[in-house]
Amino acid sequence: MGERALVIVPTYNESENVTRIVPLILAQDSRLDVLVVDDNSPDGTGQLADQLAAADPRVHVLHRAGKEGLGRAYLAGFKWALERDYAFIFEMDADFSHDPGHLPEFLAAIRDTDLVLGSRYRDGKVTVVNWPMTRLMLSYGANIYARAVTGLRLGDATGGFKCFRREVLMAIPLDQVRSNGYAFQIEMSFRAWKRGFRIAEIPIVFHDRTEGESKMSKRIVREAIWMVWRLRWWAITGNA
Numbered sequence: 001m002g003e004r005a006l007v008i009v010p011t012y013n014e015s016e017n018v019t020r021i022v023p024l025i026l027a028q029d030s031r032l033d034v035l036v037v038d039d040n041s042p043d044g045t046g047q048l049a050d051q052l053a054a055a056d057p058r059v060h061v062l063h064r065a066g067k068e069g070l071g072r073a074y075l076a077g078f079k080w081a082l083e084r085d086y087a088f089i090f091e092m093d094a095d096f097s098h099d100p101g102h103l104p105e106f107l108a109a110i111r112d113t114d115l116v117l118g119s120r121y122r123d124g125k126v127t128v129v130n131w132p133m134t135r136l137m138l139s140y141g142a143n144i145y146a147r148a149v150t151g152l153r154l155g156d157a158t159g160g161f162k163c164f165r166r167e168v169l170m171a172i173p174l175d176q177v178r179s180n181g182y183a184f185q186i187e188m189s190f191r192a193w194k195r196g197f198r199i200a201e202i203p204i205v206f207h208d209r210t211e212g213e214s215k216m217s218k219r220i221v222r223e224a225i226w227m228v229w230r231l232r233w234w235a236i237t238g239n240a
């Protein structure tokens with residue numbers, strides 16, 4: 001197994017961001033490839049990604065028929081990665097919330113662990129820039145709630161900047177992963193933890209997007225509220 005890493009970037013209407021973020025990712029480390037997973041964005045993000053891929057063999061694009069949510073896009077990306085020879089597989093937003101400059105820190109940290117999480121809430125410090133107070137409170141509160149219900153001892157269980165060792169994704173039954181929004185992040189880390197994989201958190205600075213729009217919805221919040229109880233049930237019944 002080589003040491004190549006794949007950064008999966010799900011996109012839906014990210015035309016202002018995709019052409020800027022991809023080159024910045026590639027510039028961080030020569031071992032990194034990028035997979036853009038686009039859900040047929042009406043604003044032409046998928047075609048822009050195709051142009052990037054035509055110009056650079058380290059860029060790949062997975063086109064999906066329609067918008068199915070962030071979790072489904074990542075699961076498709078994980079399967080694509082596992083069919084190829086990537087040792088490390090990243091999740092990363094397209095909208096610059098996740099600074100590509102952190103990628104080398106993840107690559108260093110994954111050497112000694114199985115799953116690295118970029119944490120906005122580490123050691124009691126909040127490293128979030130430009131979020132409205134309501135969003136920050138929702139996110140911080142969601143983490144306290146998720147910890148209390150699932151027992152997953154993480155500072156930032158809902159964060160979406162992560163690096164998986166390939167073996168983690170191979171061990172998780174991807175076809176059984178249920179959730180799609182913030183809960184998707186909790187579910188993936190929970191399933192890794194229940195399988196005995198090591199999880200490390202590294203501090204990241206999270207910037208609110210300046211271009212395009214968040215796809216957060218009430219449905220995504222509702223899913224996170226009930227999903228943690230499902231995870232707890234799975235832990236009790238041994239189905240996690």
Ligand SMILES: Nc1nc2c(ncn2[C@@H]2O[C@H](COP(=O)(O)OP(=O)(O)O[C@H]3O[C@H](CO)[C@@H](O)[C@H](O)[C@@H]3O)[C@@H](O)[C@H]2O)c(=O)[nH]1
Binds near residue numbers: 014185
């Ligand atoms: N392909 C695809 N991509 C999507 C979809 N929905 C969102 N995305 C992409 O997923 C990334 C994050 O989407 P946002 O809508 O900006 O997410 P967010 O609400 O800010 O959530 C982020 O922070 C959460 C924690 O606060 C994380 O839980 C979440 O994973 C994400 O990182 C962006 O690149 C966006 O284009 C979808 O249905 N399909």
